[in-house]
Amino acid sequence: MPQTTPRSPKGPLVVTLIYDGLCTFEFGQAYELFGLPRPELGANWYRYETVAIEDGPIRAAGGLEIKAEKQLDALEHADIILIPGWRGIDTPVPEDLIEALCKAYNRGARVASICSGAFVLARSGLLNGRTATTHWRYAEALQTGFPSINVEEDRLYSESDRVFTSAGSAAGIDLALHIIRQDYGSQIANSVAKRLVAPPFREGTQTQFAEQPVPEERESKRFAALFEELEKKRAYTMSVPEMADLMGMSQRTFIRKFSKVTGLAPAEWRRTKQLETAKHLLEAEEAMDMENLSHLCGFGSAATLRHHFRSKYGTTPTAYRRQFQTRQA
Known part of the structure:
Protein backbone atom coordinates (compact mmCIF):
# COMPACT_ATOMS: atom_id res chain seq x y z
CA MET A 1 0.00 0.00 0.00
CA PRO A 2 1.28 3.50 -0.73
CA GLN A 3 2.36 5.41 2.36
CA THR A 4 0.73 8.73 3.16
CA THR A 5 2.45 11.62 4.86
CA PRO A 6 0.71 14.08 7.20
CA ARG A 7 -0.60 17.13 5.43
CA SER A 8 1.22 20.36 6.19
CA PRO A 9 -0.85 22.95 8.04
CA LYS A 10 -2.36 25.78 6.02
CA GLY A 11 -3.37 28.20 8.75
CA PRO A 12 -1.92 31.60 9.70
CA LEU A 13 1.87 31.87 9.53
CA VAL A 14 3.36 32.55 12.97
CA VAL A 15 6.91 33.87 13.00
CA THR A 16 9.00 34.02 16.17
CA LEU A 17 11.95 36.40 16.22
CA ILE A 18 15.21 35.08 17.61
CA TYR A 19 18.27 37.12 18.55
CA ASP A 20 21.58 36.71 20.30
CA GLY A 21 20.81 36.61 24.02
CA LEU A 22 17.43 34.96 23.40
CA CYS A 23 15.09 34.45 26.38
CA THR A 24 14.78 30.66 26.34
CA PHE A 25 11.61 30.28 28.39
CA GLU A 26 9.63 32.79 26.34
CA PHE A 27 10.90 31.26 23.09
CA GLY A 28 9.83 27.82 24.31
CA GLN A 29 6.33 29.13 24.94
CA ALA A 30 6.07 30.45 21.40
CA TYR A 31 7.06 27.11 19.89
CA GLU A 32 4.96 25.01 22.26
CA LEU A 33 1.80 27.03 21.63
CA PHE A 34 2.14 27.72 17.90
CA GLY A 35 4.89 25.54 16.46
CA LEU A 36 4.27 22.11 17.95
CA PRO A 37 2.62 19.82 15.37
CA ARG A 38 -1.04 19.24 16.21
CA PRO A 39 -2.42 16.96 13.46
CA GLU A 40 -5.50 16.26 15.58
CA LEU A 41 -6.58 19.87 14.97
CA GLY A 42 -6.65 19.52 11.19
CA ALA A 43 -4.93 21.16 8.25
CA ASN A 44 -5.88 24.72 9.17
CA TRP A 45 -3.61 24.88 12.22
CA TYR A 46 -0.82 27.46 12.37
CA ARG A 47 2.28 27.33 10.25
CA TYR A 48 5.42 28.25 12.17
CA GLU A 49 8.88 29.65 11.42
CA THR A 50 11.78 31.14 13.35
CA VAL A 51 13.42 34.28 11.98
CA ALA A 52 16.84 35.59 12.97
CA ILE A 53 17.01 39.36 13.29
CA GLU A 54 20.80 39.41 12.77
CA ASP A 55 23.72 37.44 11.38
CA GLY A 56 26.07 35.46 13.54
CA PRO A 57 25.52 32.94 16.31
CA ILE A 58 22.17 33.02 18.11
CA ARG A 59 22.88 32.10 21.71
CA ALA A 60 20.07 31.55 24.18
CA ALA A 61 19.97 31.54 27.97
CA GLY A 62 21.09 28.21 29.39
CA GLY A 63 24.01 27.67 27.03
CA LEU A 64 21.96 26.88 23.93
CA GLU A 65 22.72 27.93 20.38
CA ILE A 66 19.86 28.13 17.88
CA LYS A 67 19.82 28.17 14.11
CA ALA A 68 17.00 30.13 12.49
CA GLU A 69 14.97 28.86 9.56
CA LYS A 70 14.61 32.25 7.89
CA GLN A 71 16.02 35.76 7.81
CA LEU A 72 14.33 39.07 8.50
CA ASP A 73 12.78 39.41 5.04
CA ALA A 74 10.47 36.49 5.94
CA LEU A 75 8.38 38.93 7.97
CA GLU A 76 6.87 40.04 4.69
CA HIS A 77 4.70 36.91 4.70
CA ALA A 78 3.96 36.59 8.43
CA ASP A 79 0.42 36.76 9.79
CA ILE A 80 1.51 36.85 13.45
CA ILE A 81 4.92 38.03 14.68
CA LEU A 82 6.03 37.03 18.18
CA ILE A 83 8.79 38.78 20.13
CA PRO A 84 9.84 36.45 22.98
CA GLY A 85 11.43 38.90 25.39
CA TRP A 86 14.40 41.14 24.62
CA ARG A 87 18.04 40.98 25.59
CA GLY A 88 17.86 44.11 27.74
CA ILE A 89 15.32 46.86 28.35
CA ASP A 90 17.98 49.49 27.57
CA THR A 91 19.42 47.61 24.59
CA PRO A 92 18.86 49.36 21.23
CA VAL A 93 16.62 47.71 18.64
CA PRO A 94 18.12 47.40 15.13
CA GLU A 95 16.64 49.83 12.64
CA ASP A 96 16.04 47.13 10.04
CA LEU A 97 13.97 45.18 12.59
CA ILE A 98 11.90 48.27 13.40
CA GLU A 99 11.31 48.88 9.71
CA ALA A 100 10.32 45.24 9.07
CA LEU A 101 7.91 45.20 12.03
CA CYS A 102 6.20 48.41 10.97
CA LYS A 103 5.94 47.27 7.38
CA ALA A 104 4.41 43.95 8.41
CA TYR A 105 1.93 45.62 10.76
CA ASN A 106 0.88 48.17 8.14
CA ARG A 107 0.01 45.40 5.69
CA GLY A 108 -2.20 43.69 8.31
CA ALA A 109 0.00 41.38 10.40
CA ARG A 110 -0.56 40.98 14.12
CA VAL A 111 2.42 41.62 16.40
CA ALA A 112 2.79 40.29 19.94
CA SER A 113 5.41 40.55 22.65
CA ILE A 114 6.12 38.51 25.75
CA CYS A 115 7.66 40.14 28.81
CA SER A 116 10.46 42.61 27.89
CA GLY A 117 9.65 42.17 24.19
CA ALA A 118 7.31 45.13 24.75
CA PHE A 119 10.39 47.38 24.58
CA VAL A 120 10.93 46.30 20.96
CA LEU A 121 7.36 47.28 20.09
CA ALA A 122 7.76 50.52 22.04
CA ARG A 123 10.90 51.51 20.13
CA SER A 124 9.17 50.69 16.86
CA GLY A 125 6.40 53.16 17.70
CA LEU A 126 3.71 50.48 17.46
CA LEU A 127 2.66 51.04 21.07
CA ASN A 128 2.23 54.81 20.80
CA GLY A 129 -1.19 55.82 22.11
CA ARG A 130 -2.04 52.23 23.08
CA THR A 131 -2.50 50.36 26.32
CA ALA A 132 0.26 47.83 26.94
CA THR A 133 1.79 45.71 29.67
CA THR A 134 5.08 44.02 30.45
CA HIS A 135 6.69 42.29 33.41
CA TRP A 136 5.86 44.25 36.56
CA ARG A 137 9.58 44.78 37.19
CA TYR A 138 9.89 46.69 33.90
CA ALA A 139 6.57 48.55 33.89
CA GLU A 140 7.93 51.77 35.41
CA ALA A 141 10.84 51.84 32.96
CA LEU A 142 8.49 51.32 30.03
CA GLN A 143 6.17 54.11 31.17
CA THR A 144 9.03 56.51 31.90
CA GLY A 145 10.87 55.82 28.68
CA PHE A 146 7.75 55.91 26.49
CA PRO A 147 5.20 58.31 28.04
CA SER A 148 2.86 58.04 25.04
CA ILE A 149 2.08 54.43 26.07
CA ASN A 150 -0.57 53.70 28.68
CA VAL A 151 1.28 51.07 30.68
CA GLU A 152 -0.89 48.89 32.91
CA GLU A 153 1.40 46.78 35.05
CA ASP A 154 -1.37 45.00 36.90
CA ARG A 155 -2.64 42.82 34.06
CA LEU A 156 -1.60 39.62 32.32
CA TYR A 157 -1.93 40.73 28.71
CA SER A 158 -3.27 43.53 26.58
CA GLU A 159 -4.62 43.88 23.03
CA SER A 160 -5.09 47.00 20.95
CA ASP A 161 -5.79 46.90 17.21
CA ARG A 162 -3.61 43.87 16.30
CA VAL A 163 -0.88 44.76 18.82
CA PHE A 164 -0.58 42.37 21.78
CA THR A 165 1.64 42.55 24.85
CA SER A 166 1.94 40.23 27.82
CA ALA A 167 3.34 40.41 31.31
CA GLY A 168 6.40 38.49 32.34
CA SER A 169 7.33 34.90 31.77
CA ALA A 170 4.34 32.53 32.08
CA ALA A 171 1.82 35.24 31.12
CA GLY A 172 2.96 34.62 27.54
CA ILE A 173 1.03 31.35 27.69
CA ASP A 174 -2.13 33.25 28.61
CA LEU A 175 -1.62 35.64 25.71
CA ALA A 176 -0.99 32.80 23.26
CA LEU A 177 -4.15 30.99 24.39
CA HIS A 178 -6.05 34.26 23.96
CA ILE A 179 -4.86 34.50 20.35
CA ILE A 180 -5.69 30.84 19.71
CA ARG A 181 -9.13 31.40 21.21
CA GLN A 182 -9.70 34.30 18.81
CA ASP A 183 -8.62 32.26 15.80
CA TYR A 184 -10.09 28.83 16.59
CA GLY A 185 -12.54 29.22 19.49
CA SER A 186 -12.64 28.20 23.13
CA GLN A 187 -12.88 24.46 22.55
CA ILE A 188 -9.60 24.24 20.65
CA ALA A 189 -7.88 26.72 22.98
CA ASN A 190 -8.97 24.57 25.91
CA SER A 191 -7.61 21.47 24.15
CA VAL A 192 -4.22 23.14 23.72
CA ALA A 193 -4.25 24.28 27.35
CA LYS A 194 -5.10 20.76 28.51
CA ARG A 195 -2.12 19.35 26.64
CA LEU A 196 0.04 22.00 28.31
CA VAL A 197 -1.50 21.23 31.71
CA ALA A 198 -2.21 24.97 31.95
CA PRO A 199 -5.27 26.98 32.99
CA PRO A 200 -7.46 27.21 29.89
CA PHE A 201 -8.54 30.79 30.46
CA ARG A 202 -7.35 33.76 32.45
CA GLU A 203 -8.61 37.23 31.66
CA GLY A 204 -6.05 39.74 30.44
CA THR A 205 -7.12 42.06 33.24
CA GLN A 206 -6.24 39.51 35.90
CA THR A 207 -3.51 40.73 38.25
CA GLN A 208 0.11 39.68 37.57
CA PHE A 209 0.77 38.81 41.18
CA ALA A 210 -1.23 38.16 44.31
CA GLU A 211 -0.62 40.26 47.40
Whole structure:
Protein backbone atom coordinates (compact mmCIF):
# COMPACT_ATOMS: atom_id res chain seq x y z
CA MET A 1 0.00 0.00 0.00
CA PRO A 2 1.28 3.50 -0.73
CA GLN A 3 2.36 5.41 2.36
CA THR A 4 0.73 8.73 3.16
CA THR A 5 2.45 11.62 4.86
CA PRO A 6 0.71 14.08 7.20
CA ARG A 7 -0.60 17.13 5.43
CA SER A 8 1.22 20.36 6.19
CA PRO A 9 -0.85 22.95 8.04
CA LYS A 10 -2.36 25.78 6.02
CA GLY A 11 -3.37 28.20 8.75
CA PRO A 12 -1.92 31.60 9.70
CA LEU A 13 1.87 31.87 9.53
CA VAL A 14 3.36 32.55 12.97
CA VAL A 15 6.91 33.87 13.00
CA THR A 16 9.00 34.02 16.17
CA LEU A 17 11.95 36.40 16.22
CA ILE A 18 15.21 35.08 17.61
CA TYR A 19 18.27 37.12 18.55
CA ASP A 20 21.58 36.71 20.30
CA GLY A 21 20.81 36.61 24.02
CA LEU A 22 17.43 34.96 23.40
CA CYS A 23 15.09 34.45 26.38
CA THR A 24 14.78 30.66 26.34
CA PHE A 25 11.61 30.28 28.39
CA GLU A 26 9.63 32.79 26.34
CA PHE A 27 10.90 31.26 23.09
CA GLY A 28 9.83 27.82 24.31
CA GLN A 29 6.33 29.13 24.94
CA ALA A 30 6.07 30.45 21.40
CA TYR A 31 7.06 27.11 19.89
CA GLU A 32 4.96 25.01 22.26
CA LEU A 33 1.80 27.03 21.63
CA PHE A 34 2.14 27.72 17.90
CA GLY A 35 4.89 25.54 16.46
CA LEU A 36 4.27 22.11 17.95
CA PRO A 37 2.62 19.82 15.37
CA ARG A 38 -1.04 19.24 16.21
CA PRO A 39 -2.42 16.96 13.46
CA GLU A 40 -5.50 16.26 15.58
CA LEU A 41 -6.58 19.87 14.97
CA GLY A 42 -6.65 19.52 11.19
CA ALA A 43 -4.93 21.16 8.25
CA ASN A 44 -5.88 24.72 9.17
CA TRP A 45 -3.61 24.88 12.22
CA TYR A 46 -0.82 27.46 12.37
CA ARG A 47 2.28 27.33 10.25
CA TYR A 48 5.42 28.25 12.17
CA GLU A 49 8.88 29.65 11.42
CA THR A 50 11.78 31.14 13.35
CA VAL A 51 13.42 34.28 11.98
CA ALA A 52 16.84 35.59 12.97
CA ILE A 53 17.01 39.36 13.29
CA GLU A 54 20.80 39.41 12.77
CA ASP A 55 23.72 37.44 11.38
CA GLY A 56 26.07 35.46 13.54
CA PRO A 57 25.52 32.94 16.31
CA ILE A 58 22.17 33.02 18.11
CA ARG A 59 22.88 32.10 21.71
CA ALA A 60 20.07 31.55 24.18
CA ALA A 61 19.97 31.54 27.97
CA GLY A 62 21.09 28.21 29.39
CA GLY A 63 24.01 27.67 27.03
CA LEU A 64 21.96 26.88 23.93
CA GLU A 65 22.72 27.93 20.38
CA ILE A 66 19.86 28.13 17.88
CA LYS A 67 19.82 28.17 14.11
CA ALA A 68 17.00 30.13 12.49
CA GLU A 69 14.97 28.86 9.56
CA LYS A 70 14.61 32.25 7.89
CA GLN A 71 16.02 35.76 7.81
CA LEU A 72 14.33 39.07 8.50
CA ASP A 73 12.78 39.41 5.04
CA ALA A 74 10.47 36.49 5.94
CA LEU A 75 8.38 38.93 7.97
CA GLU A 76 6.87 40.04 4.69
CA HIS A 77 4.70 36.91 4.70
CA ALA A 78 3.96 36.59 8.43
CA ASP A 79 0.42 36.76 9.79
CA ILE A 80 1.51 36.85 13.45
CA ILE A 81 4.92 38.03 14.68
CA LEU A 82 6.03 37.03 18.18
CA ILE A 83 8.79 38.78 20.13
CA PRO A 84 9.84 36.45 22.98
CA GLY A 85 11.43 38.90 25.39
CA TRP A 86 14.40 41.14 24.62
CA ARG A 87 18.04 40.98 25.59
CA GLY A 88 17.86 44.11 27.74
CA ILE A 89 15.32 46.86 28.35
CA ASP A 90 17.98 49.49 27.57
CA THR A 91 19.42 47.61 24.59
CA PRO A 92 18.86 49.36 21.23
CA VAL A 93 16.62 47.71 18.64
CA PRO A 94 18.12 47.40 15.13
CA GLU A 95 16.64 49.83 12.64
CA ASP A 96 16.04 47.13 10.04
CA LEU A 97 13.97 45.18 12.59
CA ILE A 98 11.90 48.27 13.40
CA GLU A 99 11.31 48.88 9.71
CA ALA A 100 10.32 45.24 9.07
CA LEU A 101 7.91 45.20 12.03
CA CYS A 102 6.20 48.41 10.97
CA LYS A 103 5.94 47.27 7.38
CA ALA A 104 4.41 43.95 8.41
CA TYR A 105 1.93 45.62 10.76
CA ASN A 106 0.88 48.17 8.14
CA ARG A 107 0.01 45.40 5.69
CA GLY A 108 -2.20 43.69 8.31
CA ALA A 109 0.00 41.38 10.40
CA ARG A 110 -0.56 40.98 14.12
CA VAL A 111 2.42 41.62 16.40
CA ALA A 112 2.79 40.29 19.94
CA SER A 113 5.41 40.55 22.65
CA ILE A 114 6.12 38.51 25.75
CA CYS A 115 7.66 40.14 28.81
CA SER A 116 10.46 42.61 27.89
CA GLY A 117 9.65 42.17 24.19
CA ALA A 118 7.31 45.13 24.75
CA PHE A 119 10.39 47.38 24.58
CA VAL A 120 10.93 46.30 20.96
CA LEU A 121 7.36 47.28 20.09
CA ALA A 122 7.76 50.52 22.04
CA ARG A 123 10.90 51.51 20.13
CA SER A 124 9.17 50.69 16.86
CA GLY A 125 6.40 53.16 17.70
CA LEU A 126 3.71 50.48 17.46
CA LEU A 127 2.66 51.04 21.07
CA ASN A 128 2.23 54.81 20.80
CA GLY A 129 -1.19 55.82 22.11
CA ARG A 130 -2.04 52.23 23.08
CA THR A 131 -2.50 50.36 26.32
CA ALA A 132 0.26 47.83 26.94
CA THR A 133 1.79 45.71 29.67
CA THR A 134 5.08 44.02 30.45
CA HIS A 135 6.69 42.29 33.41
CA TRP A 136 5.86 44.25 36.56
CA ARG A 137 9.58 44.78 37.19
CA TYR A 138 9.89 46.69 33.90
CA ALA A 139 6.57 48.55 33.89
CA GLU A 140 7.93 51.77 35.41
CA ALA A 141 10.84 51.84 32.96
CA LEU A 142 8.49 51.32 30.03
CA GLN A 143 6.17 54.11 31.17
CA THR A 144 9.03 56.51 31.90
CA GLY A 145 10.87 55.82 28.68
CA PHE A 146 7.75 55.91 26.49
CA PRO A 147 5.20 58.31 28.04
CA SER A 148 2.86 58.04 25.04
CA ILE A 149 2.08 54.43 26.07
CA ASN A 150 -0.57 53.70 28.68
CA VAL A 151 1.28 51.07 30.68
CA GLU A 152 -0.89 48.89 32.91
CA GLU A 153 1.40 46.78 35.05
CA ASP A 154 -1.37 45.00 36.90
CA ARG A 155 -2.64 42.82 34.06
CA LEU A 156 -1.60 39.62 32.32
CA TYR A 157 -1.93 40.73 28.71
CA SER A 158 -3.27 43.53 26.58
CA GLU A 159 -4.62 43.88 23.03
CA SER A 160 -5.09 47.00 20.95
CA ASP A 161 -5.79 46.90 17.21
CA ARG A 162 -3.61 43.87 16.30
CA VAL A 163 -0.88 44.76 18.82
CA PHE A 164 -0.58 42.37 21.78
CA THR A 165 1.64 42.55 24.85
CA SER A 166 1.94 40.23 27.82
CA ALA A 167 3.34 40.41 31.31
CA GLY A 168 6.40 38.49 32.34
CA SER A 169 7.33 34.90 31.77
CA ALA A 170 4.34 32.53 32.08
CA ALA A 171 1.82 35.24 31.12
CA GLY A 172 2.96 34.62 27.54
CA ILE A 173 1.03 31.35 27.69
CA ASP A 174 -2.13 33.25 28.61
CA LEU A 175 -1.62 35.64 25.71
CA ALA A 176 -0.99 32.80 23.26
CA LEU A 177 -4.15 30.99 24.39
CA HIS A 178 -6.05 34.26 23.96
CA ILE A 179 -4.86 34.50 20.35
CA ILE A 180 -5.69 30.84 19.71
CA ARG A 181 -9.13 31.40 21.21
CA GLN A 182 -9.70 34.30 18.81
CA ASP A 183 -8.62 32.26 15.80
CA TYR A 184 -10.09 28.83 16.59
CA GLY A 185 -12.54 29.22 19.49
CA SER A 186 -12.64 28.20 23.13
CA GLN A 187 -12.88 24.46 22.55
CA ILE A 188 -9.60 24.24 20.65
CA ALA A 189 -7.88 26.72 22.98
CA ASN A 190 -8.97 24.57 25.91
CA SER A 191 -7.61 21.47 24.15
CA VAL A 192 -4.22 23.14 23.72
CA ALA A 193 -4.25 24.28 27.35
CA LYS A 194 -5.10 20.76 28.51
CA ARG A 195 -2.12 19.35 26.64
CA LEU A 196 0.04 22.00 28.31
CA VAL A 197 -1.50 21.23 31.71
CA ALA A 198 -2.21 24.97 31.95
CA PRO A 199 -5.27 26.98 32.99
CA PRO A 200 -7.46 27.21 29.89
CA PHE A 201 -8.54 30.79 30.46
CA ARG A 202 -7.35 33.76 32.45
CA GLU A 203 -8.61 37.23 31.66
CA GLY A 204 -6.05 39.74 30.44
CA THR A 205 -7.12 42.06 33.24
CA GLN A 206 -6.24 39.51 35.90
CA THR A 207 -3.51 40.73 38.25
CA GLN A 208 0.11 39.68 37.57
CA PHE A 209 0.77 38.81 41.18
CA ALA A 210 -1.23 38.16 44.31
CA GLU A 211 -0.62 40.26 47.40
CA GLN A 212 -2.32 37.60 49.53
CA PRO A 213 -0.42 34.43 50.45
CA VAL A 214 -1.28 31.21 48.66
CA PRO A 215 -4.25 29.64 50.47
CA GLU A 216 -3.56 26.66 52.67
CA GLU A 217 -4.00 23.33 50.93
CA ARG A 218 -6.78 22.24 53.28
CA GLU A 219 -8.88 25.30 52.31
CA SER A 220 -8.49 24.52 48.61
CA LYS A 221 -9.54 20.92 49.23
CA ARG A 222 -12.59 22.04 51.20
CA PHE A 223 -13.77 24.09 48.24
CA ALA A 224 -13.15 21.32 45.71
CA ALA A 225 -16.56 19.74 46.39
CA LEU A 226 -18.25 23.10 45.85
CA PHE A 227 -16.50 23.69 42.54
CA GLU A 228 -17.39 20.18 41.41
CA GLU A 229 -21.05 20.84 42.22
CA LEU A 230 -20.99 24.16 40.40
CA GLU A 231 -19.38 22.60 37.33
CA LYS A 232 -22.31 20.16 37.15
CA LYS A 233 -24.66 23.15 36.99
CA ARG A 234 -23.16 24.81 33.94
CA ALA A 235 -25.49 27.76 34.42
CA TYR A 236 -23.78 28.58 37.76
CA THR A 237 -27.12 29.69 39.22
CA MET A 238 -26.40 28.76 42.83
CA SER A 239 -26.72 31.84 45.02
CA VAL A 240 -24.07 32.95 47.50
CA PRO A 241 -26.26 31.95 50.49
CA GLU A 242 -26.76 28.51 48.90
CA MET A 243 -23.00 28.12 48.39
CA ALA A 244 -22.30 29.17 51.96
CA ASP A 245 -24.91 26.70 53.22
CA LEU A 246 -23.38 23.89 51.17
CA MET A 247 -20.00 24.67 52.76
CA GLY A 248 -21.50 24.89 56.27
CA MET A 249 -20.29 28.47 56.73
CA SER A 250 -21.80 31.83 57.49
CA GLN A 251 -22.03 34.08 54.44
CA ARG A 252 -19.37 36.41 55.82
CA THR A 253 -16.89 33.58 56.46
CA PHE A 254 -17.70 31.95 53.11
CA ILE A 255 -17.11 35.13 51.12
CA ARG A 256 -13.80 35.76 52.89
CA LYS A 257 -12.50 32.22 52.38
CA PHE A 258 -13.83 31.92 48.81
CA SER A 259 -12.07 35.14 47.84
CA LYS A 260 -8.85 33.89 49.43
CA VAL A 261 -8.97 30.65 47.43
CA THR A 262 -10.03 32.07 44.05
CA GLY A 263 -8.92 35.70 44.15
CA LEU A 264 -12.49 36.76 43.30
CA ALA A 265 -15.65 37.45 45.26
CA PRO A 266 -18.23 34.64 44.81
CA ALA A 267 -20.62 36.74 42.72
CA GLU A 268 -17.80 37.98 40.48
CA TRP A 269 -16.44 34.45 40.04
CA ARG A 270 -19.90 33.14 39.15
CA ARG A 271 -20.49 35.92 36.60
CA THR A 272 -17.11 35.21 34.98
CA LYS A 273 -18.00 31.52 34.64
CA GLN A 274 -21.41 32.37 33.18
CA LEU A 275 -19.81 34.60 30.56
CA GLU A 276 -17.23 31.94 29.70
CA THR A 277 -20.09 29.49 29.17
CA ALA A 278 -21.87 32.03 26.96
CA LYS A 279 -18.80 32.46 24.76
CA HIS A 280 -18.45 28.69 24.37
CA LEU A 281 -22.12 28.32 23.38
CA LEU A 282 -21.94 31.23 20.95
CA GLU A 283 -19.05 29.48 19.22
CA ALA A 284 -20.48 25.96 19.31
CA GLU A 285 -24.23 26.52 18.81
CA GLU A 286 -24.67 28.60 15.68
CA ALA A 287 -28.45 28.16 15.49
CA MET A 288 -29.36 28.60 19.16
CA ASP A 289 -31.44 31.72 19.79
CA MET A 290 -30.29 34.21 22.42
CA GLU A 291 -33.14 33.59 24.86
CA ASN A 292 -32.39 29.87 25.12
CA LEU A 293 -28.66 30.52 25.24
CA SER A 294 -29.04 33.10 28.02
CA HIS A 295 -31.06 30.66 30.14
CA LEU A 296 -28.44 27.93 29.68
CA CYS A 297 -25.83 30.38 30.98
CA GLY A 298 -27.92 31.38 33.96
CA PHE A 299 -28.69 34.96 32.93
CA GLY A 300 -32.45 34.57 32.69
CA SER A 301 -32.94 36.74 29.61
CA ALA A 302 -31.17 37.80 26.45
CA ALA A 303 -31.21 41.41 27.63
CA THR A 304 -29.34 40.54 30.84
CA LEU A 305 -26.82 38.45 28.91
CA ARG A 306 -26.31 41.28 26.42
CA HIS A 307 -25.73 43.82 29.21
CA HIS A 308 -23.08 41.79 31.01
CA PHE A 309 -21.45 40.49 27.82
CA ARG A 310 -21.01 44.01 26.44
CA SER A 311 -19.72 45.26 29.79
CA LYS A 312 -17.10 42.50 29.92
CA TYR A 313 -16.04 42.13 26.30
CA GLY A 314 -17.02 45.41 24.66
CA THR A 315 -19.28 43.75 22.08
CA THR A 316 -22.70 42.08 21.93
CA PRO A 317 -23.23 38.30 21.91
CA THR A 318 -24.62 38.48 18.37
CA ALA A 319 -21.63 40.46 17.11
CA TYR A 320 -19.22 38.09 18.87
CA ARG A 321 -20.86 35.06 17.22
CA ARG A 322 -20.71 36.77 13.82
CA GLN A 323 -17.05 37.71 14.26
CA PHE A 324 -16.16 34.17 15.33
CA GLN A 325 -17.95 32.66 12.32
CA THR A 326 -16.14 35.11 10.02
CA ARG A 327 -12.75 34.08 11.45
CA GLN A 328 -13.65 30.41 10.99
CA ALA A 329 -14.75 30.86 7.36
